[in-house]
Amino acid sequence: MKQLIRVGMLGIGNIGRGTWQALAMNHDRILESTGLDIEIVKILNRHPDKDRGIDIPKEKYTAEVGDILDNPEIDIVVELIGGIEPATEYMARALSNGKSVVTANKAAIAANGRYLVDLAQQNHVLIRCEAAVAGGIPILTSLTTALLSNSFSEVHGILNGTTNYILTQMTEYGNDYAQVLKEAQNKGFAEADPAADVEGYDAANKLSILMSIIFGAEVSPEDIPTRGITTIAREDIEYSLNAGYRIKLLASAKKGKKGLYANVEPVLIPAGHPLAAVSNEFNAVFVKGNAVDDLMFYGRGAGPLPTGSAVLGDIIGIARKLEKDSAYDIVPQLRYDSGVKFIGEGASKYYVRMTVTDRPGVLGRITTTFGQFGVSVEAVRQEAPYESGKERVAALIFRIFEVERPLLYYVLNKILNENIIKSIDNIMRIED
Ligand SMILES: NC(=O)c1ccc[n+]([C@@H]2O[C@H](COP(=O)([O-])OP(=O)(O)OC[C@H]3O[C@@H](n4cnc5c(N)ncnc54)[C@H](OP(=O)(O)O)[C@@H]3O)[C@@H](O)[C@H]2O)c1
Structure with a gap:
């Protein structure tokens, strides 16, 4: 039986447009395979006259956030504006109004995940953030469904496409960091202000979210020892190549005897390790489970359509729960309850x-x-x-x-x- 799922979307930037496009491409297939008729009914657009380069009926747009957050017709709010505020405030208002939330926002989830998850549980709704970690790679959903039977001892991620692109170019062409950064900025692979990427803060936000899911730990990104790639020189790359290593910006967390260790930093990885082969803008997440053993997820960690695919996956996941009226009865995508102690780097x-x-x-x-x-x-x-x-x-x-x-x-x-x-x-x- 066909069920209409009404979505309100906040923001119509790269990922907003990617989500709209991914739904336009696949709406009928989703309907056929799930019975869910997903419709984006309203979009928060603070500059309605700006040309977005996409064909969206004007009546879908609103400049008033209340038209979405307080709209009884809307089942799911998709937050794609980015930044910690007002994104957190908007998500909290949606949850308090009984709407489930999907977000791609690693900064807001890393900063306020526990608050938002608690609010979702109090209101018997769901919050999902698959797109916030490694873009199109379905790592959070896999960990909370197919891999749920495992206890994990470690996770290592290449979680930032910009830095992986820079390190790959330095390795393949022997160029300096500054030169490659400039090229990456010209090609649109790096922001004009690249600090969040090259200093490792973006990867720390994502690792903080992964640690919640994998270890049930609440670790603020500010507490994760974080070093970026700005000091990597040609000499380091040359040594790594000669000695059989590749340098990667790795976000790692491991369970040790005394507690949990974590950090984000450039690391020498043996050239034969699957993570060493992850090049350019690609992302990967490597986990070790006590039943499944070594497992690596690989794919596009950013970009409108891959990230839109993850957003839609969360919308479908929530919609199926709403359909069965069991929204409050599933394993939450984020959890902070294991009491495992975070003890720095090891x-x-x-x-x-x-x-x-x-x-x-x-x-x-x-x-x-x-x-x-x-x-x-x-x-x-x-x-x-x-x-x-x-x-x-x-x-x-x-x-x-x-x-x-x-x-x-x-x-x-x-x-x-x-x-x-x-x-x-x-x-x-x-x-x-
Ligand atoms: N880009 C990626 O590949 C990627 C991958 C994974 C996750 N994400 C996450 O996805 C989210 C969106 O990223 P993006 O790349 O789509 O960003 P973006 O292109 O900058 O788009 C942000 C959108 O939100 C709007 N916006 C920002 N602040 C607002 C506010 N206070 N009120 C109303 N609208 C507001 C912007 O409006 P205007 O256009 O009118 O300024 C724009 O439409 C972020 O959380 C990001 O971390 C992005």
Whole structure:
């Protein structure tokens, strides 16, 4: 039997248009296979006279948000305006009015997910945010349906297409970070202000959401140790290639004996690992479950149609629950209830690149100082010396055995302050 599902959409930017287009392409197929007749009945458009480059009947538009949030005819509100506010306020109002919510907004969910989920449960409605993590990849839905029987010990994601594109171009063409960023901006792959992407904050928002689903943990993105890709130099890329690694901005969380570890940072991954093959603007999420074992999801983490596909998937998921009148009776997509303790980063293997004056005894002094503090060196490599000003210098690259980051930083600072070396040029985790 055909059931009409009336959707109100907030925002008609990239993803709003992508969602409209994806529905236009697939409406009849969805109706045929599910019986759901999904209609976007109203769209919040704060600039109704702006040319959106898409054929949408004018009467669908409203500049008044109440026409959607307080409209008794609307079943599901789709929030696609972005940013923490007023998006959170609008979603809260929709939920309080008994409407289910679909959003692509990682910033608002990472900041206020618990508040919104609680509100949804109090009002016996649903909130879903598949599109907020890895765009078109159905990772949240898979984790909360087909994979629900598993307990997961770790998750690693390449969750930001812009940074993955930049790192791939640096690796394939040997170009500098700044040069590749400029090209990416010219091609529309990077924002004019790229900070949220290149500093890792966007990936931290997404990891915070994944940690809620996978571990039931409430971890604010500000508490996740986060480093971006701005310090990656050609030398780091060259070393990684020669040593059989690829550098990826990885968002990782692992369950350890004492609690949960997490961070977002550039990491050296073995070239044979499936995540190393994820190139350019593509995203991937790798999980390890106690039954399913290793599993990787791969696809487009952004873009109007892939993200619109995820938004529509959530609309269909909610509509099917509404149809069966069981909206309050399912596993929520987000949860914050496991009580698992978040305890920072944990120990890892590290890559350290430094510059030293090319004279005898320097390497010995460095390794002795490492040894004094129990930091073990797995391997060291010296690059060819070169003239710098009046002296000859050389790059030293260390692989350090598992160590906690604060101890490593303490010892490296000591080595630097005692003028044993000239500079520390980069420090990255190695994921074997
Ligand atoms: N772009 C992607 O590939 C992607 C992928 C996954 C998730 N997302 C998420 O999807 C959401 C939308 O992203 P987008 O790329 O579509 O952004 P966008 O192109 O900037 O579109 C945002 C839309 O919201 C409207 N808007 C913004 N603030 C508003 C307000 N206060 N009141 C009313 N309307 C407002 C804008 O109106 P005007 O056009 O009139 O300014 C525009 O129509 C974000 O949360 C983003 O993180 C995006």
